[in-house]
Amino acid sequence: MRKHMYLIVEHERDEFEGNVKFTDKTLGSVLKGEIGPIHKFDEEDGEFSTVGKQVGLGYHDFDSPEEYEDNDRVQQVVLEKLRQVDESHLERAGVDLDEVAA
Numbered sequence: 097m098r099k100h101m102y103l104i105v106e107h108e109r110d111e112f113e114g115n116v117k118f119t120d121k122t123l124g125s126v127l128k129g130e131i132g133p134i135h136k137f138d139e140e141d142g143e144f145s146t147v148g149k150q151v152g153l154g155y156h157d158f159d160s161p162e163e164y165e166d167n168d169r170v171q172q173v174v175l176e177k178l179r180q181v182d183e184s185h186l187e188r189a190g191v192d193l194d195e196v197a198a
Contacts, residue, residue, distance in 0.1 A: 097164055100155045101177055102126060105189040107134065107148035114189045116174050117150065128154040129181060151185045153177040171196075 102117045126132030134148040156173045158164040175196055178186065186193065 097158045097161060098155050099158060099164065101153035101174065102150040103153055103178065103181065103185060103189055103191070104134065104148060104150050105131065105185055109147075112148065114191050116153065116177075122155070123150075123152070126150055126152040128152040131185070151181060151189075153181060 099118045099120065100122045102119070102123065104112050104115050104117060107113050123132065129152060131149050131151050133146045134150050135144045136147045137144050153174075154177060156177070158169075158173075163169050175193070178191065178193060178196065
């Protein structure tokens with residue numbers, strides 16, 4: 097079961113910054129290691145707006161749904177992916193790898 101991951105580096109809602117988002121499909125506008133927009137659909141006007149920026153972390157193939165539900169395993173995978181990202185992106189998102197690893 098393949099999961100694509102994105103580090104939120106900027107968002108209109110500050111509490112989202114530094115979080116990692118998981119998706120089942122790749123977001124074509126955001127490549128691994130690169131920054132791209134976060135779009136949100138506004139149902140009232142039927143338009144998309146840009147609400148932040150995210151960095152592609154690539155993907156990971158989990159062996160089973162149980163492995164994906166194992167918080168320790170997911171944290172290990174996220175840490176591996178974060179270590180592969182340019183440090184400037186981590187700083188921008190407010191992520192300290194020492195704190196994540198603890």
